[in-house]
Amino acid sequence: MSRFPKSGPGQRGERQMELEEIRALRRALHQCPEPSGEEARTKALLMDFLRTRTGLELHPCGEGFYAARREPGGTRPPVALRADYDALALPDGGAAHLCGHDGHAAALCGAALSLEGETLGRDVFFLFQPAEETGAGASGCLELLDRERVAEIYGAHNLPGYPLGQVLTRPGTFACASRGVTLALEGRPAHAAYPEDGLSPAEAVGRLLCALPELARADRYGGLTLCTVVGAELGGRAFGTAAARGEVWLTLRAEADGDLERLHGDILGLAGSLAGEYGLGFHHGEQDAFPATVNDPACARLVLERCGGGLLPGPMRWSEDFGHYLRRCPGAFFGIGAGEECPALHTRDYQYPDELLGPTVEAFRQILLG
Secondary structure: OOOOOOOOHHHHHHHHHHHHHHHHHHHHHHOOOOEOOOOHHHHHHHHHHHHHHOOOEEEEEOOEEEEEEOOOOOOOOOEEEEEEOOEEEOOOOOEEOOOOHHHHHHHHHHHHHHOOOOOOOOOEEEEEEOOOOOOOHHHHHOHHHHHOOOOEEEEEEEEOOOOOOOEEEOOEEEEOEEEEEEEEEEOEOEEOOOHHHOEOOHHHHHHHHHHHHHHOOHHHOOOOEEEEEEEEEEOOOOOOEEOOEEEEEEEEEEOOHHHHHHHHHHHHHHHHHHHHHHOOEEEEEEEEEEOOEEEOHHHHHHHHHHHOOEEOOOOEOOOOOOHHHHHHOOEEEEEEEOOOOOOOOOOOOOOOOHHHHHHHHHHHHHHHHO
């Protein structure tokens, strides 16, 4: 019997009680935001909730964990559902749930709770993943796919600006690949009164910044590409010393992994060429790398058909490390509307709406129950 049914007064009362439980869990998670790699209390809260309210097996998986719902004799292939649970690191050194991962994790707990007593004919694995914001979490949890022979994997993200509860996805790229890039040009310091005695990277940095829009021009690639300058630094506030070092910080995005690699290579080539022209040292680095999240067409259709969803016209510009799973296993990532007036993700005014928990639980149930 369904734990989140649509009829029957007793069943509706039970559904309401379970929704209140996961709302309380979401609020508890919201009160202890922990950034990527530091989610010990969050993980403990989630594991305690599942341990005390379900009969699921809990297993470590990378730095996260999964809850196993085994059904002996099932004839359908195993499926995994995934949620992230890290908070967004803030510039002041704190953290806050400004991307809704508290809601994602609470909703997945709700889905697990709602399926107690159901017959699905398959094993289901509820994967709770840390460190999505840095792109480091999914790679450590990939072991689940082979260990449990997972045939399909699904995940969801709340989408401010869309009607509350509306499911949205698309075959192919759902979310762009991205990475952070640091470019450093090293010269030679000199007294500000005698700049000709040193070697300043100022002109090279200026030319580099001016050339970046041309390199990322859309008609050079097969789909969306974007190069965003997130910061730059030249010298320092030492008025007696000419600049000797410059850094440029970029975020690169592309609809296709291959286009991201090409754009990255072109930018490194240009920066290296300018460094050579001016006799500068050149160093570069990257961080927060995400692959494109590319949905399996059949799995995306399943989500749209079973959830009554809408088709996204194009990929999201933001990135999701769910793409790591989809490189290894068929599956689909989908969005679910957080309300047309909901503040944007990663802004101070954002908070995951509790009203979205029930529709998200129901979407996961429909994917499994059909």
